[in-house]
Amino acid sequence: MFRANMRVYVLLLIVFSHPLISASVEAADRSQFPEAPLIANKPILPAEPPLHESIDRLIQNRTADYAKLASPLSNDAEFLRRIYLDLTGRIPTIEQTRTFLKDQRTNKRAILIDQLLNSPEYARFVAQRLDVMLMQRMNKKYIDPAKWEEYLRTSVAENKPLDQLVREILSADGTEKEHQAAARFYLARDGEVNELTRDISRIFLGADLTCAQCHDHPEVADWKQDHYYGISAFLIRSFVFTDKQKKQTVLAEKAEGEVKYESVFEVRDKTSKGPATTLPAVFDNKKIPEPVFKKGEEYKVKPAKGVRPIPQYSRRAQLGDAITTDNRRFARTMANRLWDMLLGRGIVHPLDADHSDNPPSHPELLDVLTEQLMAHEYDLKWYLREIALSETYQRSSANELFQEQTAKELSDAQFTHALLKPLNPEQYAWAVMEATGLAEVHRNSLKQKLNEATLRKNLLGYERQFVSLFGGVPGEPVKEFEAMADQILYLSNDQRIQVILPARAGNLADRLLKIPVDQTPQLAEELYLSVLTRPPLQTETEEVTALLAEKKGQDRAVMVTDLIWALLMSSEFRFNH
Amino acid sequence: MQGKGVTMRCNYACGSHESLTRRSFMGGTAAGALSMLGFGGMTQVQAAKKLAAQQKQVVVFWLSGGVSQLETWDPKPGTETGGPFQAISTSAPGVQISELLPYTAQQMHHLALVRGINTRENNHGKGAYIMQTGRKEQPGFAYPYLGSSFSSHLSPPDSPLPGYISVGAGGSSKEATFLGPRHAPLVLSGGKAPANLEMHASMTTERDKLRRSLRSKVSQRFEQKRKTAHTEVYNESFDQAAALMSRRDIFDFSHFSDKDVERYGKHDFGQHCLMARQLIEKGVTFVKVGHTNYDTHSENFNFHIEQLGEFDRPFAMFISDLYDRGLLEHTLIICMCEFGRTPKINSRVGRDHWGTAWSIAVGGAGIKGGAVSGKTNETGTQVIDREVNGGHLFHTYYQAVGLDSTEEFYPNGQPIAKADPKTEAIKEILA
Structure with missing residues (x-):
């Protein structure tokens, strides 16, 4: 136990103690090979127990009597149906079922997991899951949903690192043809700053800040009005612009505009010191300073009727990095959402209520998952594979205890049985x-x-x-x-x-x-x-x-x-x- | 370019500025009481009667495009803005409405008028949103629509009937927002019953019974050693579907008498009013009926003669029939639209969009018949007494059917005020 923890700790030291070095190497790589295929480079990591073993250890250690309460491992048929549905979105054909049930190899589950992760159905299905997470089945607006779906599908097929995918989506404004589809996230929401603030914090940061719009969150001590407007500040200058000649709708941006807010409680109680403002910031991370331009030089292309303005400095362009780079909260939210995708319940649950009054069911595990997802550069396939290999994932949904009245002991949050x-x-x-x-x-x-x-x-x-x-x-x-x-x-x-x-x-x-x-x-x-x-x-x-x-x-x-x-x-x- | 959203725009989505303490939310008191009464063992007729005696229901007449208040509820004859039509006396002492509504005038003692509406909104979509959610549109947050709210408050939880049906008035599953698909509108498109209420032609009752019992057996074997929270919900939906099939009579619209058809008219709106009457009689909680073509930017007066000529009689017959059948006292009727029309008559003899000073009519359950709230000036260009907006109206609707409008919803544990806490009910029109 101690040794295992030490290993994680050492690994973290290696990864985190050189953020500058690794960041600059990364940046150089990207600029040198801008067109290189987007395949996750597996970093060389020191020997450590595979993640799936850590998962099982941390799940089992968390609940006294786990061994007594836990369901047995699923039988082959139960596992087969589950893994097909989770990774390809369908049940197996009867031939596939017969072949698997007959297969005598002891590692046949691992073999099947790898086979499915490399199937075209995997790319399609996981892209659909990501689509629902990002778009919540919103209707078409400006961008053809089919093109967006195809963009997600190819991204999953080439195993694009998840942070990169999110960066692309948050950087797309729809002007470049090849990245047009990625702009659906902004454009389907009409570039609306409050809707985007809500969804960005919910989806990527695990925090539904809706209630912090008008005042600090009344029931969640961690969530402040500053957090809400820190996110809003990235987007406050953006707006939907339709170029009538090109017949193209994009997200444009101005060079000015600040968020202004004060607590309605303080306004009511007459204690407000007047409206506050903030520079863009992701939660308690550093506020992003911005360059100052001489009056009249704020724009590359000045605003005019029918012209898309282009500011010298784009606030929105900072958002993708601010969310995805060195942001533990993003990694933690992604780790939790992907866990939920396979297990049916988040370690933080509900998924968008990650705050100190709603602690994770397995804090140590969530830490390890977060760290490992970052250490593995948001390698989606690797992460799903490790979860699928765990005994925790492979437990049966059937449990003798459910037949008895005492089944209340089996809380979903303990992961003693498959949900x-x-x-x-x-x-x-x-x-x-x-x-x-x-x-x-x-x-x-x-x-x-x-x-x-x-x-x-x-x-x-x-x-x-x-x-x-x-x-x-x-x-x-x-x-x-x-x-x-x-x-x-x-x-x-x-x-x-x-x-x-x-x-x-x-x-x-x-x-x-x-x-x-x-x-x-x-x-x-x-x-x-x-x-x-x-x-x-x-x-x-x-x-x-x-x-x-x-x-x-x-x-x-x-x-x-x-x-x-x-x-x-x-x-x-x-x-x- | 105007700075967008730079000033704080707070619509109190969460309602928490009024009250930080959580009040317990009893999913609709009427519904709760009703489910405790139990309908087991009663015949459908008895059950329907009992339902009628206990349950509050709501009908919205939605005049899409924006009917003119000057040609309906707030006429200004003889003024520069009044147009060619006269005002007539009604069955409510002292209350006059436009001569374009002679049948409705005879029902005015069942109706109250709200003449002081100022929604400050001249856009169709946004005006419709205000009138149906009681709030201004707030990006990033979606309030449930009236039909979905009342479906969730007033429908018995185990009712086989849909809580919100739209007849010729459109509707979208989005209206339910956080209340969930159970309270989304069932849209009867083309005045037809919903799909799949009949068994498939190739199926027989006996076969269907057998396959259902097989389904249950297979499911029970699976559920023995498993957690059943989800499976119970799933299995119940089979019972609900069966119950709905057994109550498909509510959607059988083929039996209206010739006399009814004559009184209501053979046009779509007349038919839709008859359908609404049947749905209310059969116990559906919320029905929305649509009538359209009121967006009269040109030829306002001719269009209103035509449209109101179609609207007036079936609307009046509907009120009168509900009264005769003893249904009006527990059925709230709301006749509204997205906004009114400009007092100023434009160069095309039209009236344009106008959210500044306009009217609606309400009646039935909880409403003081013949009451009038609010007043506009002589030419109808502004409200001079008792100005109200969508929030006031929502408090009024809630209280008319006996619900506490100051309560909150709790989607995901966040308090959402049911009606705008900055406003309150229009007490003077409540019975």
Whole structure:
């Protein structure tokens, strides 16, 4: 324990004691090879226990009786379904399931994790998760969402360091064609300073500062009005500008404009000393000083009617670095958000309430995750891989204690068991299409043209349908799990779902009906492996056998269809468990 | 270039400047009481009657584009701004409204007028936002709309019916904001019932029952050793869906009598009013009905003859029918729009956008019929008595249906005042 801590400490010393050296080397590299492919350079690190081992140690040490309370490791089938959903956004095909279950190699889980991390589905799916985090399914404004999605997808595919991605997004103003898509973050919010202040602090800094706009946060002692306006100050001079000739809308900036604020409490109590102002600053980090220009020389391009002004000094251009460079709070928020993505709950929870009155469930672990994410230069794949390799991630969601009244001891915050994560709309759509064999039908029909992009294009309609029904309120962060009657009506009665269930060459019902009538155990196995990614229990095989007994022709076809629906609609299917 | 947002712009999103102590938020007292009464074992008719007796409901008539206050609730005949129409007496002693609303005039004893509105907003979207959320738009923070708020306060939590239905008035899931999709408007587009209330043509009741019971069995096996907080919510939604299917009668709009159709008119608005009447009768909490084409920048008077000619009778029939059926006393009626129209008549014989001095009508539950609040000057160019804005109106709506408008919402543990704490209810029109 002590030794392990020492190692982390030494590592930190190495990384943090030379910030100047490493920063200048980095800068030189970037300028020398501006067009170099954006691949995360793995720094050479001293020998240390892999992160996944630290995760398990710190999770286990935190809870007395952890060993007694914890669920066993998931079995192969449970792990397989979970890792496919988490890293590729769909359940495995029946062939993939059979292959994995048969595989006798002891390290087959690690092999699969690596394989999935390098799949095109990973890039697509993780980009979608990042999209929802950044944009909360906001509607189209100025920038084509498809281009933004493609920008995120290629970024994830090339494993662009997360800090770099965020820097790019916060630096894009939409003027350069190649970075235009990245400007969606600002432009979809119309460049509005309060909306941006709220979302930047929530998403990147783990702090919902909404209540600190008018006064220090009344319930969170850590959050001051200064913090709110420190962020606002980066953006107060920016505004949306439409160039009518170029037919292009961009985020422009002026050379002047300051935030001014005073506490409405002090105004009310007549104790205010008048409006205050602040230079840009990210929380308690240093305020960013700015150059002074002679009057009349503040602009590269002066403001005029129909002209986009360009100031000599851009406040907004400082934001990307101020958020992402040497900012532990950013690293901690990202570490926590990515942890939540796989575990279903943040170590700081809720994700945007990171303050001293709401301490992390595992402070030491969050420190290590934060430090390691920074030390590994925000290597997204490496980080997700380490979490996925941990026993903590691989625990079963089933726990004998849940059968007893004492299950209250099992708090989600202790990570003694895998949490049930509701399938997000994209996962849900693709899981349904995979389970029913619709995806397979399309794979077969695409033949040589088959790849991730063509398959998705063919089935995008279903994905969209699920997003519109299960995607929540546009512009609002995703809330607690909510299930609505109209969703169930769609799944139960809508033509678009009902039509994919019955037999059609190559789909699940077709495969099931081709199994000889006297081989119902085989049928039950095919059904359960396809839909629930596990073999049926004995009782389930018997149940299927009983239901199909004596059923022939159309009756049998109908029963098979209804069995598929019943499994698809089960809670076991609805959640990533 | 004008410096943007350099002065402090605080709209008290969190309401915390008024009260730092947390008050407990009882998700709508009426709803709470109702769910305790329990509807188990009652027939639908009995249940509907009980619902009607206990539950407050709300109907908004939304006259999109901005109806002219001078041609409706605050006529100024014989003045330079008054236009060609006369004022007529109504069933409320001393209250006169435009002659373009003869049927409505006969219902004025059920309605109160607010003639002193000044929302300081002449933009359609922003005006609509003020009138439907009770606040000025505040970037970075989204208040829930009236329909979503009342759905969350007044709908029984276990009701199979949607809490907020929009008929011919549009609506977006965004209106619910932090109250969640459960309180987003169900938009009946084209006056049709929502999708998928009927079983699929290929399905039979027997098969459906069997597949549902199979679904439950598979789920129960899974849930045995697992935490069930989420799965319970999921399984309940199947019951809700089944309940909604069994109550799809509320959306069967094919049985209006010829007489009703004649009284309400065969046009879309008349049909939509009949639909709203049925939805209210069946216990839906909040219904929004739309009527459009009031943005009369030119030919204001001809357009108002035409539009109000369509609006007046079904609106009056609706009030009268609700009264006859005993529904009016617990149904709040609000007839509003995004703003009024300029007293000044422009060169195209039109009136332009005008948020400075205009009127709305409210009636029914909790409202003092025949009351008038606020006054504009002789030519209607400014409010001279009892000026109010969206905040006052929101306090009034809340209190009319028996809710405490000074309470707060607690999304994510942050207090959000339900109605602007700088304003208060228009007491003189409350019963």
